[in-house]
Amino acid sequence: MTPATSLFTPVEADLQILADNLKQLVGNRHPILFAAAEHLFGAGGKRIRPAIVLLISRATMLEQEITQRHRRLAEITEMIHTASLVHDDVVDESQMRRGVATVHSLFGNRIAVLAGDFLFAQSSWYLANLNNLEVVKLLSEVIMDLATGEIQQGMNRFDSGLAIETYLQKSYYKTASLIANSAKAAGLLSDVSPEIAQHLYNYGRNVGLAFQIVDDILDFTSTTDTLGKPAGSDLKSGNLTAPVLFALEEKPYLEVLIERQFAQSQDLEQALALIQDSQGIQQARELAAHHAKLAAEDIAILPPSESRQALIDITEYVLSRLY
Amino acid sequence: MTPATSLFTPVEADLQILADNLKQLVGNRHPILFAAAEHLFGAGGKRIRPAIVLLISRATMLEQEITQRHRRLAEITEMIHTASLVHDDVVDESQMRRGVATVHSLFGNRIAVLAGDFLFAQSSWYLANLNNLEVVKLLSEVIMDLATGEIQQGMNRFDSGLAIETYLQKSYYKTASLIANSAKAAGLLSDVSPEIAQHLYNYGRNVGLAFQIVDDILDFTSTTDTLGKPAGSDLKSGNLTAPVLFALEEKPYLEVLIERQFAQSQDLEQALALIQDSQGIQQARELAAHHAKLAAEDIAILPPSESRQALIDITEYVLSRLY
Numbered sequence: 001m002t003p004a005t006s007l008f009t010p011v012e013a014d015l016q017i018l019a020d021n022l023k024q025l026v027g028n029r030h031p032i033l034f035a036a037a038e039h040l041f042g043a044g045g046k047r048i049r050p051a052i053v054l055l056i057s058r059a060t061m062l063e064q065e066i067t068q069r070h071r072r073l074a075e076i077t078e079m080i081h082t083a084s085l086v087h088d089d090v091v092d093e094s095q096m097r098r099g100v101a102t103v104h105s106l107f108g109n110r111i112a113v114l115a116g117d118f119l120f121a122q123s124s125w126y127l128a129n130l131n132n133l134e135v136v137k138l139l140s141e142v143i144m145d146l147a148t149g150e151i152q153q154g155m156n157r158f159d160s161g162l163a164i165e166t167y168l169q170k171s172y173y174k175t176a177s178l179i180a181n182s183a184k185a186a187g188l189l190s191d192v193s194p195e196i197a198q199h200l201y202n203y204g205r206n207v208g209l210a211f212q213i214v215d216d217i218l219d220f221t222s223t224t225d226t227l228g229k230p231a232g233s234d235l236k237s238g239n240l241t242a243p244v245l246f247a248l249e250e251k252p253y254l255e256v257l258i259e260r261q262f263a264q265s266q267d268l269e270q271a272l273a274l275i276q277d278s279q280g281i282q283q284a285r286e287l288a289a290h291h292a293k294l295a296a297e298d299i300a301i302l303p304p305s306e307s308r309q310a311l312i313d314i315t316e317y318v319l320s321r322l323y
Numbered sequence: 324m325t326p327a328t329s330l331f332t333p334v335e336a337d338l339q340i341l342a343d344n345l346k347q348l349v350g351n352r353h354p355i356l357f358a359a360a361e362h363l364f365g366a367g368g369k370r371i372r373p374a375i376v377l378l379i380s381r382a383t384m385l386e387q388e389i390t391q392r393h394r395r396l397a398e399i400t401e402m403i404h405t406a407s408l409v410h411d412d413v414v415d416e417s418q419m420r421r422g423v424a425t426v427h428s429l430f431g432n433r434i435a436v437l438a439g440d441f442l443f444a445q446s447s448w449y450l451a452n453l454n455n456l457e458v459v460k461l462l463s464e465v466i467m468d469l470a471t472g473e474i475q476q477g478m479n480r481f482d483s484g485l486a487i488e489t490y491l492q493k494s495y496y497k498t499a500s501l502i503a504n505s506a507k508a509a510g511l512l513s514d515v516s517p518e519i520a521q522h523l524y525n526y527g528r529n530v531g532l533a534f535q536i537v538d539d540i541l542d543f544t545s546t547t548d549t550l551g552k553p554a555g556s557d558l559k560s561g562n563l564t565a566p567v568l569f570a571l572e573e574k575p576y577l578e579v580l581i582e583r584q585f586a587q588s589q590d591l592e593q594a595l596a597l598i599q600d601s602q603g604i605q606q607a608r609e610l611a612a613h614h615a616k617l618a619a620e621d622i623a624i625l626p627p628s629e630s631r632q633a634l635i636d637i638t639e640y641v642l643s644r645l646y
Contacts, residue, residue, distance in 0.1 A: 124463040
């Protein structure tokens with residue numbers, strides 16, 4: 001058992017039910033999407049998003065069994081995440097994700113756009129049928145945020161003047177919003193108080209930000225093999241993340257290389273060397289650790305339970321991926 | 324003033340407000356989408372969907388002014404329609420729509436996928452904020468149906484055994500569902516009885532089917548110039564519509580041509596000639612007229628008003644496009 005999945009022990013059986021449901025939901029209705037569904041909901045995914053929803057569901061229901069609506073919310077969360085990945089891969093023209101070929105590279109743009117639309121549509125429909133207007137609003141906000149984040153990332157490419165706050169906002173839109181809003185929604189389905197709901201939102205937001213910052217660090221410190229995509233690919237495409245933005249404060253020449261979009265040979269190699277030689281990666285680690293610590297504090301509001309402990313352990317696991 | 328717009332006299336001012344709002348909503352938030360928004364919500368569109376929503380709003384509110392929520396519903400309807408057009412154009416690789424270049428041909432797949440996602444996301448968000456769970460469910464159903472219809476159309480390409488019922492079901496998913504469910508939703512926002520709500524749904528369903536059948540006939544009877552896209556392009560791409568399905572009953576050789584996907588030179592020309600020589604177009608006209616008549620009967624349940632008369636006139640206008 002890998003460290004990631006052993007964290008999820010309290011909801012292991014729930015995650016198995018979820019995986020089976022997701023494959024059926026998408027594949028059974030549309031044979032043309034069956035292959036894509038197998039591919040999307042098969043191996044590879046860490047399922048950290050539905051795991052957090054299920055753990056929060058268990059940690060807020062305690063003595064009682066979690067409901068079908070909690071399970072459905074976890075499924076919706078993974079559907080929205082998967083839909084956005086499929087469309088992002090079309091937009092970014094990515095060939096690989098998590099070490100496997102992307103839907104659009106395997107099945108073409110046609111199926112990728114349709115599969116993403118279908119998943120978004122199905123998640124909207126399931127969402128409406130949870131019969132909870134506040135939950136509908138929270139998750140609709142997420143779908144807006146995902147589109148906004150992808151557009152913002154596109155607009156800020158190769159902008160060496162990007163503020164770290166703007167980077168964090170984009171990271172919120174693209175990653176943390178889904179975790180934050182679905183964490184809060186899980187609490188609302190358990191009828192928690194508004195105060196606890198706010199803490200759950202903050203937990204999700206901080207875990208999400210830490211998760212994204214760590215991902216962005218790994219793009220510089222991991223091998224292509226571990227990443228399942230070429231290392232340094234964010235920088236190459238002009239997506240400037242925390243390590244780069246911190247390094248820019250120390251290494252003014254980095255700005256020159258970025259502004260000319262690595263047009264000359266050796267530009268990219270030189271930029272990567274400047275980042276490695278700076279405190280950028282260390283400062284990004286500290287930023288991730290800061291958000292992970294805040295997340296652990298947020299979740300402490302819940303009464304102690306095996307599931308609450310797993311939610312705390314997740315904040316450490318997120319950072320442990322760096323070592 | 325064209326026949327189409329003079330029909331909309333009772334809601335002409337409303338439609339102007341709607342057009343301005345839509346351009347602002349999309350363009351202001353995302354400069355990168357501004358050009359796409361101008362293009363999408365500028366000239367060209369007939370705005371028949373929001374016009375029907377606004378006319379039903381006025382016909383069910385009568386003495387009272389229509390509300391902001393009625394207006395917002397009309398905007399959501401046009402946003403969902405536009406989002407689906409943008410993604411359909413990516414999926415179908417269309418170069419032209421309504422005589423103007425498509426978003427993906429002008430701005431590339433990247434912007435087209437993002438613009439469509441953003442419009443779907445924004446419509447989900449506005450929808451949730453109408454604070455009416457039943458309306459949210461109706462319109463979420465539409466988003467599912469649009470994806471299902473596009474997938475079904477893809478699966479049934481060049482299937483000469485396609486039943487007319489399957490064609491009508493696909494036409495419901497792709498066209499009539501949005502009109503039917505938004506017509507019903509407009510009534511619900513005016514607190515109509517369940518019985519009237521059902522009649523409004525049926526009106527929208529029948530108008531939508533008539534509209535789609537007429538569109539499919541025009542693909543055979545219009546010039547490329549009038550259509551704003553190449554004539555006969557449905558048949559060429561294997562999208563078998565009412566005139567073809569009826570013609571297949573009379574002209575068995577048409578099946579051979581379709582099944583070999585017009586592989587030999589002159590196949591397409593020969594197929595078009597067989598259809599022209601059959602009763603297919605006339606039978607399709609009768610089917611459209613049948614649904615238009617049902618729609619006029621459905622809407623008669625409302626008390627007489629200028630707006631109700633416009634809704635009746637629309638059922639005749641839909642057919643008049645054929646002459």
